Amino acid sequence: MRGWWQDLTDLVLPAECGGCGRPRTVLCPECRAALSGAAPSRVRPVPEPRGMPAVHAAAPYEDEVRAALLAHKERGALALAAPLGTALAGAVRAALEHGRSTGPGGRPTRLDGRLRPVNGQHGPEGGGTTTDGAVLLVPVPSSRRAVRARGHDPARRIALAAAGELRRTGTPARVLGALRQRRAVADQSGLDSRQRLGNLAGALEVAAGAARMLADSGRVVVVDDLMTTGASLTEAARAVRVAMTDAWDAATREAAGVRMPEATAGARMAGRNRTQAVRGMPGMTAAGDLICAAVVAAPPDSFERNRN
Secondary structure (H helix, E strand, C coil): CCCCCHHHHHHCCCEEEEEEECEECCCCCCHHHHCCCCCCCCCCCCCCCCCCCCCCEEECCCHHHHHHHHHHHHCCCHHHHHHHHHEHHHHHHHHHHHHHHHHHHHHCCCCCCCCCCCEECCCCCCCCCCEEEECEEEEEECHHHHHHHHHCCCHHHHHHHHHHHHHHHHCCCEECCCEEECCCCCCCCCCHHHHHHHHHHHCCCEEHHHHEEEEEEEEEEEEECCCCCCHHHHHHHHHHHHHHHHHHHHHHHHHHHCCCCCCCCCHHHHHHHHHHCCCCCCCCCCCCCCCEEEEEEEEEHHHHCCCC
């Protein structure tokens, strides 16, 4: 006969480790070490998409790490969100440190080199104050169809766990679900890197009301559970970059007391295309940008430390 304590154990602990299948543990010590035991590293897909932000990953996507990510995403092992979030938090820290160490004076730059308006005021970088000084984690959204099928949004759930871990260890951070799909996209499985970029181009946009929060933030980190070709992170960074540019331009006009008539849809799209084409903007490849990215895992051959 089963005792009451066995029923309680079933509620508290999963049946097996999400990485190796060891019974009665969320993630065993060996699998936890595979996920978060090594220092996060810069990763680059080959070919690297134009406009992809600097990306850091916590672990190679193989063996136990792959099993844990799939268990969380596809099999609803929600208890794995905590250790996956801890791993993502490490990648976020590495991404932020990379920006501080390589940026001019350790500070991010305005898109076109001009002074960045902060809360409607002009001044040198760092001279103003942002909304709360928190790092914003912006998860790449799953499609509505995928969320319905899985019963949850894996990247958002892991991002929330990562933000909690960052706050616990002294880094102000919060999650902003700023991105949404503006059009349907095809299933990415079976598509090569070029096809994925075409499939996702222009597919994301920033929700109304989120652009100003992005523009007022100190740093934006686009986050996801996995990077493969980099197409999703590239499109997410593009959408965030366009929204921040529009918000800064609106703040500049507001501070100058200039009222501009609402642009036509064609003019707005032309402006977005021009913004996307300019090199050296945040989220492209320049160091010290406001936009970077972090993921839990990436293919082993994309890690810079694994390259000659």
